[in-house]
Amino acid sequence: MTKNKRIHHKFNEKEGSNVLEEEGSNFSPKKTMKNDKKRRIYNTTNHEKRIKYIDGKKEENVINNEETEDENIKETSEIKGMNILEIEQSKNTNGIKNVIKEKKSKKELCQKKKELLKDRMKLPIWNARLRLIKEMEDSRVIILLGEPGSGKSTQLPQFLLKCNYTKNNRIAVTQPRRIAAINLAKRVSEEVGTNLGERVGYSIRFDDCSSSDTQIKYMTDGMLLRELIGDPLLSIYSTIILDEAHERTLVTDMLLGFLKKIVKLRPMLRVVIMSATLEAERFSTFFDNAKIYLIKGREHPVNIYHTLQPENDYVDAVLRTVFQIHMNEPEGDILAFLTGQDEIESLEISICHYAKQLEENVPKMLICTLFSALPQNIQQKAFIKTPSNTRKVILATNIAETSVTVKGVKYVIDTGLEKAKRYNSRLGIEVLHIESISKSSARQRAGRAGREGPGRCYRLYTESEFKKLKNASTPEIKRVNLSFAVLTLKARGQNDVINFDYIDPPPHNSLLHSLEQLYSLSALDEKGEITKLGYDMSLIPLNPQLARVLIAAANDYDCLSCIIDIIACLSTENLFMSFQNKKNEANNAKMKFFNRNGDHITYLNVLRQFIEIRENESMAKTWCYQNFINFRAITTIMEIRKQLMKHCKNASMKIEFSNKIDTELILRCFLTGFFMNTALLQADGNYRTVIGNMIVYIHPSSVLFNKKVEAILYNNLIFTTKPYVHIVSMIKSDWLRSTSQISKSNGS
Numbered sequence: 001m002t003k004n005k006r007i008h009h010k011f012n013e014k015e016g017s018n019v020l021e022e023e024g025s026n027f028s029p030k031k032t033m034k035n036d037k038k039r040r041i042y043n044t045t046n047h048e049k050r051i052k053y054i055d056g057k058k059e060e061n062v063i064n065n066e067e068t069e070d071e072n073i074k075e076t077s078e079i080k081g082m083n084i085l086e087i088e089q090s091k092n093t094n095g096i097k098n099v100i101k102e103k104k105s106k107k108e109l110c111q112k113k114k115e116l117l118k119d120r121m122k123l124p125i126w127n128a129r130l131r132l133i134k135e136m137e138d139s140r141v142i143i144l145l146g147e148p149g150s151g152k153s154t155q156l157p158q159f160l161l162k163c164n165y166t167k168n169n170r171i172a173v174t175q176p177r178r179i180a181a182i183n184l185a186k187r188v189s190e191e192v193g194t195n196l197g198e199r200v201g202y203s204i205r206f207d208d209c210s211s212s213d214t215q216i217k218y219m220t221d222g223m224l225l226r227e228l229i230g231d232p233l234l235s236i237y238s239t240i241i242l243d244e245a246h247e248r249t250l251v252t253d254m255l256l257g258f259l260k261k262i263v264k265l266r267p268m269l270r271v272v273i274m275s276a277t278l279e280a281e282r283f284s285t286f287f288d289n290a291k292i293y294l295i296k297g298r299e300h301p302v303n304i305y306h307t308l309q310p311e312n313d314y315v316d317a318v319l320r321t322v323f324q325i326h327m328n329e330p331e332g333d334i335l336a337f338l339t340g341q342d343e344i345e346s347l348e349i350s351i352c353h354y355a356k357q358l359e360e361n362v363p364k365m366l367i368c369t370l371f372s373a374l375p376q377n378i379q380q381k382a383f384i385k386t387p388s389n390t391r392k393v394i395l396a397t398n399i400a401e402t403s404v405t406v407k408g409v410k411y412v413i414d415t416g417l418e419k420a421k422r423y424n425s426r427l428g429i430e431v432l433h434i435e436s437i438s439k440s441s442a443r444q445r446a447g448r449a450g451r452e453g454p455g456r457c458y459r460l461y462t463e464s465e466f467k468k469l470k471n472a473s474t475p476e477i478k479r480v481n482l483s484f485a486v487l488t489l490k491a492r493g494q495n496d497v498i499n500f501d502y503i504d505p506p507p508h509n510s511l512l513h514s515l516e517q518l519y520s521l522s523a524l525d526e527k528g529e530i531t532k533l534g535y536d537m538s539l540i541p542l543n544p545q546l547a548r549v550l551i552a553a554a555n556d557y558d559c560l561s562c563i564i565d566i567i568a569c570l571s572t573e574n575l576f577m578s579f580q581n582k583k584n585e586a587n588n589a590k591m592k593f594f595n596r597n598g599d600h601i602t603y604l605n606v607l608r609q610f611i612e613i614r615e616n617e618s619m620a621k622t623w624c625y626q627n628f629i630n631f632r633a634i635t636t637i638m639e640i641r642k643q644l645m646k647h648c649k650n651a652s653m654k655i656e657f658s659n660k661i662d663t664e665l666i667l668r669c670f671l672t673g674f675f676m677n678t679a680l681l682q683a684d685g686n687y688r689t690v691i692g693n694m695i696v697y698i699h700p701s702s703v704l705f706n707k708k709v710e711a712i713l714y715n716n717l718i719f720t721t722k723p724y725v726h727i728v729s730m731i732k733s734d735w736l737r738s739t740s741q742i743s744k745s746n747g748s
Contacts, residue, residue: 103195113193120191123151125295129159132293136160136239140263141271141290145280147297148447152274153180153243153403154188157216160239161192161199165270166215169238174221176249178204178372179379180403185209185218192216205541206643207376221251222541225258229491229538233262239270244403245283246275246440248475248504250485257501258492260287276402277440277472286503302412302450306463314415315343317460319350325411325458326365326391332410332455333392335400335448339419339434341371341573344395345630349579351393363389370396373572375635382406398437401444405451412449412457414442416465423481425513428676428691430481432718438473442466477506482514483544487523490530491538521548521673540647542567549673550644554653557669559662561655562604564648566666568641569603570715570727572633576701579628586628593627597663598704598712598729600670604661607641610634667731670713677714678736679725687712687725690736699724711736 104112120126125146135142146152157171165171175181185202192200201210203219210217221242228234240259245252259271273283273290280292311317318336325334338344348367355365368382386392386408394406398418418437423430437445442459449455459466477485485506489497498511518524521544523534530538537547546567553563569575578586593609595601606629614620624631648655671678679687679696685708686695696717698705704712707730715727 109190109193109195112190116191120151120155123155124149124298125151125155128295129155132156133159133163135291135293136270136272139291140267140269141259141273141287143280143283143287143290143292144272144274144295145292146274146276146295147299148276148402149298149405149451150295152295153184154191156241156272156274157239158188158191161215165238167238170214170236171216171239171241172224172234172237173216173218173241173243174224174252174255175218175403176221176244176247176252177399177403178207178220179370179376179399180244181218181220182376183383183404185216188216188218206640221249221255225251225255225488226539226541228258229488232492233266234269235266238268239272241272241274243274244276245273246277246279247402248279248473248477250476250480250482253475253477253503254485254488256283256286256503260501263287276444279472282503299447300450300452300454302446302455302457304446305456305458306466307460308462310462310465311460314417314460315347318413318415319347319354321413321458321460322351322393323354325413326393327362329411329456331363331391333386333394333406333408334411334413335394335396335406335409336413337396337398337400337415337418337445339415339417340397341373344369344371344397345574346578347395351395363391366390366392368392368394370394370400372397372399373633373636375632375639378632378635398441400448401441406448407452409448409451410453410455412445412455414445414457414459414461416442416459416461416469420479421476421481422479423510423513424692425507425509426692428513428517429689429717431723432716434720436465436469438471439466439469440472442469475504477502477504481517482506482510483517486511486514487518487530487534487538487544490518490524491535495529517676518544520676521545523548536651539651545673545677546570547673549670550648552672553669554648554655556672557665558654558656559665559669560648560653561657562661562666563669564641564644564655565607566600566604566670568637568644569607571640572630572636574630575603575606575633575637577628577630582628589626589628594703595663596703596730597667599702599715599727600667600729601661601663602703603727604666607634607637608659608661610638614638667713667729668735670729671731671735674713674715675736677716677725678711678731679714680711680733680736681708694723696723696725698728699726702726702728704728704730 125132132144144152144156153173157173160166160171173181173184175184181202181204185200186196189196189198189200194200196202197209197211198213200216201208201214201218203210203217203223205220205222224234224240234240242252242255242259245256256273263269263271271287273287275283284290284292307317315338318338322334322336336347338347348369351365351367355367358365364387366386370379370382382392382394382396383404383406392408394400394409400406416437417434418441420433420435421430422433446457446459449457486497489500494500497515498508515524515528518534519526519528521534521537523531523537523544525531533548533551536551537544540547540550542550549563550560550567553560557563576586576590593602593605595605610620610623610629613623621631623629624634645655676691678690680690682688687698688695696714698707698712699718702725709730711731711733712725712728713731714725714729716725718724718726
């Protein structure tokens with residue numbers, strides 16, 4: 001490629017074509033946002049190279065564009081002896097609108113309900129409602145295989161509400177992700193004609209928007225699991241719906257095991273397992289051959305494009321592909337999948353930087369982000385209708401893969417990667433990896449482009465790489481730390497955790513290591529039975545390590561307010577902002593908060609200074625901007641801080657408020673829960689973990705980067721180019737020698 005000629009890649013609709021055209025030729029798509037031959041996106045030669053894709057193919061497992069003429073519901077042939085109910089596909093979509101928590105008048109609610117009823121009646125599931133209710137009357141458990149766009153998540157609870165299933169009890173609908181629980185509750189409350197939190201509400205960690213009048217309650221699977229501890233038979237619910245069960249989260253798998261027992265003890269309880277993939281037969285077998293019903297969806301054709309060559313820098317490849325689409329393709333929003341908050345926020349800055357350089361006659365770009373640590377009000381911006389003459393670009397983690405629908409998306413950019421936790425039983429710690437997704441996830445991502453009309457998916461990996469992907473993701477129960485699961489089982493009265501009825505049994509070694517970890521945290525006694533401390537830990541909405549630290553802060557160290565603040569800070573990936581062109585300024589700003597002891601106290605310094613000026617939002621935003629603090633992140637931190645304080649007060653924990661920060665006291669307190677996350681300085685200058693004897697490196701973002709101290713405590717271990725410990729503080733080696741948990745963990 002010469003410097004004076006820029007080559008455009010034309011995506012030809014014909015199979016196998018691969019056409020390159022020079023700028024200034026007769027390249028003219030049927031419809032572009034602006035037919036301007038002098039398109040100039042980047043001013044730097046680094047980004048002149050365009051991503052080259054092979055021609056798109058219609059992915060069979062993504063497309064579902066067949067239409068039936070007469071019958072909306074019909075029985076089809078049995079699959080391995082199980083009934084399948086097919087429901088006609090529709091061409092419309094059920095978008096989730098952005099609604100804030102505000103009270104509306106009865107007149108407004110009724111008007112909105114009438115408007116939405118028209119949309120509801122067009123959903124594929126609508127004409128199957130009577131049949132579904134009849135089947136639920138006859139069966140304790142059914143498996144509902146709902147394709148995207150079928151309306152299963154919003155409509156089935158309402159069908160049950162209409163048929164008086166909430167006469168004496170509630171309907172629970174679980175979701176793996178918080179954003180899905182919130183958005184579905186908002187949508188259904190509008191369709192029912194009630195204010196959010198009244199007849200329809202939601203419950204997620206640190207946020208309960210429900211009341212005694214709530215009849216349909218959307219919640220994360222973790223919240224229902226916590227309810228099991230206080231109500232072992234879930235007696236307040238007449239129907240329990242596990243949505244997105246195919247994601248096979250650790251908590252969902254545990255709920256499946258508990259519900260299998262509960263339905264035998266409560267004959268009137270009805271359980272619906274909803275899935276978007278053919279995991280249905282596995283669920284059916286687990287629940288004694290429960291019937292499977294299929295709700296046809298209404299996805300449109302999606303053309304799949306793979307890169308000709310592997311992309312080494314996938315974040316940069318997303319950047320270039322975003323602008324290729326924006327400058328050359330018809331209107332329609334873009335959804336790009338990345339692995340985490342840090343990548344998303346870095347890319348957001350880059351896109352905004354280059355978007356400012358576009359010519360005035362080019363449509364505007366609206367950048368939205370979606371990841372779990374993002375404040376709810378900012379998450380909701382992705383669901384607002386795109387303004388005219390604007391293209392919305394949503395940068396998301398796999399949070400947007402299922403459960404939520406972002407209206408207007410016609411283009412998907414798939415990096416083929418995700419962050420996943422994997423438990424290393426040898427080291428006794430959970431490690432965060434960036435790894436390839438499964439074929440099932442790739443198809444789910446591509447399907448996001450076909451919810452409202454024909455779409456395109458640009459995969460930043462080759463077709464041969466796609467073929468090598470595993471068919472489905474490994475269930476969490478087979479790859480994560482099971483300490484939370486074991487503690488919950490014990491608190492629920494399930495003492496024999498090895499022989500619990502799992503849909504997929506976890507690795508035996510992982511269970512044993514979790515039992516050992518809980519014993520070392522004093523949550524279990526020598527017989528493996530739960531202690532009073534362990535039961536108290538199970539009631540705290542944190543992982544066992546942080547729960548142990550919180551209780552120690554209240555009972556032993558008298559530093560609860562400081563610990564609450566630091567734990568809240570640990571909930572976000574990026575408290576500090578980083579800009580490539582302002583590295584020195586950012587580092588200088590960060591120095592104001594630096595504490596030589598490490599990141600935990602540095603985080604505490606940031607939060608304490610923010611609290612002093614938080615009342616004035618304009619001043620708070622300015623302060624964050626000037627100090628390179630992530631305003632979104634600190635907003636989330638403040639909300640979690642508020643909820644943790646509320647929980648501690650309800651548990652009668654004494655919260656002292658003092659401006660004094662006792663560093664040694666705080667770090668010793670953290671050691672009660674994180675003694676396994678420690679490393680000692682070696683003679684060669686490296687750090688070696690106390691448990692596992694692994695060489696690790698302090699992450700460049702840490703205050704202690706390039707520092708040599710005798711011992712360190714860290715929050716988590718991340719594998720990128722090498723094993724980095726993240727969020728690190730210095731401790732004294734003799735603190736470890738005086739820590740009884742170390743000897744317990746080492747089996748002595």
